[in-house]
Amino acid sequence: MDTLKPTELPAPPQEAIRLVHACTQEGVDARDLGDIICRDPTLAAELLRVANSAYFGFASEIASIPRAVTVIGQKALRNLVLCLAMRDALRAEQLPAFPVEQFWEAALRRAVCARCLASLVHLDAEACFTVGLLQDFGLLVMFHLMQHRISEWRRLHEATPDARLELEHQLFQTSHEQVGQQLARNWNLPTELGIAMGMHHAGTPENTPAATVQLCRVAECADWMAAVFSAEDKRLAVRECRRLLDEHFGIKVEQCDGLLDQVAGHMQEAAIAFGFQVGAQPEFGEVLRQANMCLLEENLSFQEMNWQLEQILRERDRVAAELARELELAREVQRSLLPAEGGETRGVVGLNLSAREVSGDFYDFYRLHTGQVAFCIADVSGKGMNAAMLMAKTSSLYRCLGKSILDPSRLLAMLNREILETSIRGMFVTMTAGIFDPESRVVRLANAGHLPSVVMHDRRLVREYPADAPPLGIVPEAEFPGVDFCLEDHSLYLYTDGLLEARLAGGRRLEREGLLELLARHSDAAPVERLQHIVAAVRGDSGVMDDDLTLLMIEG
Amino acid sequence: MSYQVDEKDGYAVVRLTGEVDLNRSPDARRVILDCLQKKMPLLVDLSGVDYIDSSGVASLVEGYQLSRSRQLDFGLIGVSDAAMNVLRLARLDKVFPIYASLEARLKDTR
Numbered sequence: 001m002d003t004l005k006p007t008e009l010p011a012p013p014q015e016a017i018r019l020v021h022a023c024t025q026e027g028v029d030a031r032d033l034g035d036i037i038c039r040d041p042t043l044a045a046e047l048l049r050v051a052n053s054a055y056f057g058f059a060s061e062i063a064s065i066p067r068a069v070t071v072i073g074q075k076a077l078r079n080l081v082l083c084l085a086m087r088d089a090l091r092a093e094q095l096p097a098f099p100v101e102q103f104w105e106a107a108l109r110r111a112v113c114a115r116c117l118a119s120l121v122h123l124d125a126e127a128c129f130t131v132g133l134l135q136d137f138g139l140l141v142m143f144h145l146m147q148h149r150i151s152e153w154r155r156l157h158e159a160t161p162d163a164r165l166e167l168e169h170q171l172f173q174t175s176h177e178q179v180g181q182q183l184a185r186n187w188n189l190p191t192e193l194g195i196a197m198g199m200h201h202a203g204t205p206e207n208t209p210a211a212t213v214q215l216c217r218v219a220e221c222a223d224w225m226a227a228v229f230s231a232e233d234k235r236l237a238v239r240e241c242r243r244l245l246d247e248h249f250g251i252k253v254e255q256c257d258g259l260l261d262q263v264a265g266h267m268q269e270a271a272i273a274f275g276f277q278v279g280a281q282p283e284f285g286e287v288l289r290q291a292n293m294c295l296l297e298e299n300l301s302f303q304e305m306n307w308q309l310e311q312i313l314r315e316r317d318r319v320a321a322e323l324a325r326e327l328e329l330a331r332e333v334q335r336s337l338l339p340a341e342g343g344e345t346r347g348v349v350g351l352n353l354s355a356r357e358v359s360g361d362f363y364d365f366y367r368l369h370t371g372q373v374a375f376c377i378a379d380v381s382g383k384g385m386n387a388a389m390l391m392a393k394t395s396s397l398y399r400c401l402g403k404s405i406l407d408p409s410r411l412l413a414m415l416n417r418e419i420l421e422t423s424i425r426g427m428f429v430t431m432t433a434g435i436f437d438p439e440s441r442v443v444r445l446a447n448a449g450h451l452p453s454v455v456m457h458d459r460r461l462v463r464e465y466p467a468d469a470p471p472l473g474i475v476p477e478a479e480f481p482g483v484d485f486c487l488e489d490h491s492l493y494l495y496t497d498g499l500l501e502a503r504l505a506g507g508r509r510l511e512r513e514g515l516l517e518l519l520a521r522h523s524d525a526a527p528v529e530r531l532q533h534i535v536a537a538v539r540g541d542s543g544v545m546d547d548d549l550t551l552l553m554i555e556g
Numbered sequence: 557m558s559y560q561v562d563e564k565d566g567y568a569v570v571r572l573t574g575e576v577d578l579n580r581s582p583d584a585r586r587v588i589l590d591c592l593q594k595k596m597p598l599l600v601d602l603s604g605v606d607y608i609d610s611s612g613v614a615s616l617v618e619g620y621q622l623s624r625s626r627q628l629d630f631g632l633i634g635v636s637d638a639a640m641n642v643l644r645l646a647r648l649d650k651v652f653p654i655y656a657s658l659e660a661r662l663k664d665t666r
Contacts, residue, residue, distance in 0.1 A: 426618025
């Protein structure tokens with residue numbers, strides 16, 4: 001609907017338009033104009049009625065058309081004719097389902113606003129009234145052409161001017177400005193009126209005469225002033241209205257509110273004069289109270305939002321505290337799965353420090369009915385709760401199966417199958433399991449993907465026993481070869497990668513060489529103290545660790 | 557860590573680079589599993605990996621296990637020294653099929 005064909009537009013009020021143009025001719029005689037007007041008795045009667053109305057407020061009665069022409073003036077007469085002609089150009093019968101009265105009431109409100117504003121800033125009040133009344137006439141034409149959109153009238157009516165324009169584009173793919181401008185052209189309406197109808201939102205081009213630019217500005221302001229009474233968002237309308245009046249005419253808030261105060265009173269007057277049906281007019285004071293109420297509600301909902309946020313934060317803290325308690329419980333359960341700290345069973349000692357609340361590392365040792373000591377160290381892949389749970393499962397299995405399966409190779413194979421049965425997300429467990437005989441000093445070891453076990457004699461590395469099989473939980477058919485050796489007066493160390501990756505003072509990681517050096521340095525200390533020295537070296541002053549750290553030692 | 561997925565000679569090739577640690581391995585896991593969900597044979601290129609921890613290895617293990625259950629070819633190619641040390645210590649070098657490159661995998665008749 002970018003361009004309307006003239007045939008689509010309603011028929012122009014030819015007589016009236018002829019009259020309008022006659023009025024604009026210079027040097028035209030009042031009597032000639034009177035003659036033209038009298039050719040249309042209905043128009044003549046209407047003009048006399050309006051001229052005698054409170055709207056013009058003349059002291060004495062105007063009894064004849066020539067007298068009216070003289071008293072009102074040629075230009076005002078022209079505008080009057082225009083308003084009456086346009087009012088009748090589209091009758092209610094042509095838009096059966098459309099609330100035409102509501103449209104004209106809104107138009108009249110813009111006209112009254114424009115007239116009040118014009119009086120304040122010393123512009124032609126009647127010209128501004130006419131522009132105000134007709135600036136949205138394009139919308140009426142749009143509804144006439146697309147009557148299936150009539151149900152959208154209320155939304156458009158209650159929207160602020162800028163929102164209305166956008167909505168028009170969505171609904172009609174054009175706007176009242178475009179249609180109004182085209183109509184003004186096709187109906188040969190006065191140029192300045194055409195520009196004002198077509199450019200009161202878009203703005204005028206540079207070469208537009210100053211008086212016409214002023215007319216457009218009045219129209220824009222009148223639109224927002226009227227919106228104060230009709231728009232749903234009154235707060236926005238009041239704010240924008242005050243801003244525009246200040247921007248275009250330097251009108252400050254008090255004056256702006258004073259103008260808006262006049263509107264309700266003038267509406268009744270103008271409605272009677274032009275024969276429009278209007279409902280009870282809201283006073284600006286009431287509108288302002290509503291707008292402030294909205295503001296108050298918004299503030300209240302902001303306050304409410306704050307309360308809700310506080311509530312959410314409290315809830316978050318509560319959940320976090322609950323989670324921390326749960327983690328502490330989990331940690332306690334984990335600790336219960338490890339041998340008592342600092343405990344020693346016939347030359348076997350161990351130590352575990354977790355970087356997080358829960359750990360994926362563990363170690364265990366206990367005395368068997370044979371007098372031997374079973375021991376193991378393990379590290380579950382990944383970290384966090386899932387690693388901790390797999391650790392709990394594996395350590396329980398180890399405790400349970402380890403007491404009856406005394407061969408580390410068979411034990412690991414059994415654990416491997418059990419873990420595989422319920423393995424999730426590729427998680428696996430590296431483990432070294434062993435049996436130590438305190439009498440013969442013989443150790444039997446099997447290593448499932450775990451870091452090499454280290455045998456030291458005094459300050460010297462005797463041997464390392466690396467893994468000979470993959471971790472538990474990966475390969476169903478895996479075998480875990482065992483190795484036997486005599487520990488004599490040697491020490492056997494088992495550890496997790498947290499120890500190798502721990503940082504020394506200065507930030508360097510311990511690594512294998514660092515570990516061997518530490519073990520050598522503290523070889524004279526008693527078993528429990530020796531482990532404490534090693535841990536102290538990698539924990540430094542901060543005590544912060546990146547990873548869980550576990551260390552187990554068997555003294556031969 | 558960053559990753560890149562290419563399709564070549566019927567294989568999806570996932571190239572992981574940088575550090576594959578606890579924070580980044582979920583991405584590695586997702587991209588590996590995505591390829592296998594599409595029923596594509598998969599090679600994971602570890603030539604650009606500077607560091608891999610057990611969570612990273614777990615992502616590879618999960619890919620390996622899923623590929624076995626779906627009877628899809630799975631392997632590691634161009635394994636960097638850093639990654640190879642980790643795999644070797646855990647004896648996983650005997651578990652994962654490891655090749656020098658995609659071409660080497662194609663020539664291998666296993």
